[in-house]
Amino acid sequence: MKPNKHITLIFLLLAANTLLAQVTFETKVSKKKLGINERLRVDFEMDKDGDNFTPPSFDGFTVIGGPNTSVSNSWLNGSHRYKKTYSYFLSPKSRGNFTIKQATVEIGGDIYKTSPVEIEVTAAVEVPRDANDPNYIADQSIHLVAxxxxxxxxxxxxxxxxxxxxxxxxxxxxxxxxxDNPRYNDFWSQNIEIDGLKAQNGTYDGEEYLYVVLRKVVLYPQKT
Structure with missing residues (x-):
């Protein structure tokens, strides 16, 4: 009986290691080299459902969108496929070489980390004006004004x-x-309450637009 117990124990250990090896958690980027006037999409993908996802700090970039979460479940030839993605959209702050550092997630009681990804930010590039490109549409059709x-x-x-x-x-x-909230260094600030986010008709650069008042604030300079 003892040999059988040993065989069972070895089998269970092998099965556990196989399950651990099957977990995939990785970083995918839209490009590894971009101009300072371009945007970068970063996806953190896992093939098992996880908890306590923690993104990296995105040093050298400003987060302009995200996190957006998507989940997909599919069956192919009797095999179940699962994918969960956390997506971020980043804008580079300066030229140079940067690293998308490790993200972490807890799956089945274990902590998993992505591998770092190197990104190169170059001088501004000419962006193709594709009328169907979401980035081009946003640049041409959405404007934040103070x-x-x-x-x-x-x-x-x-x-x-x-x-x-x-x-x-x-x-x-x-x-x-x-x-993100604006910061007012050397000012005393007071937010003015607004009555909801209501779309209104207006003009921008001579063209008809809809606009929403996002925030009103009164500032008092504290330094000359």
Whole structure:
């Protein structure tokens, strides 16, 4: 009986190691070399459902979109395929070589990490004007504007800033969210309450647009 127990134990250990080896958690990027005026998409993909996902800090980049989460389940020839993806859209802050560092996730009680990915940011490049390219559509049809009441205030003089998001009527944007708060160094600030995010008719650069007032704030300069 003892040999049988040993065989069973070895089989269980092999099965456990096989299950662990089957977990795939990796980083995929839209490109590894881009101009400073381009955007980078980063996807963190796993083939098992995980918890406590932690992205890297994205040093050298500004997060302009995400995290967006997608899950797919499919069956092929009786085999189940699962994929969960966390997507981010990044804008480079400067030229140079950067690293998309490790993301982590917990799957089945174990911690998994992605491999780092090297990214090179070059000088600005000419972006092809493809009318069907989402980046081109966004650049041409969506504009964030800060309207300042007084660009040269005195010390402690109140000035107001109104943040407006202009969207072309031809763009199918129906949902958005603020991903970062503005910072006002050397100013005392007070947010003004707005009555919901209501779309209004307006003009941008002489063309008809819809716009939403995202935020109103009053600033008081504390330093000359």
């Amino acid at each position: 309207e300042i009441s007084q660009p040269n205030p005195y010390l402690n003089e109140a000035i107001s800033i109104v943040y407006k998001l202009y969207v072309s009527p031809n763009t199918g944007v129906s949902n958005f969210k603020e991903i």
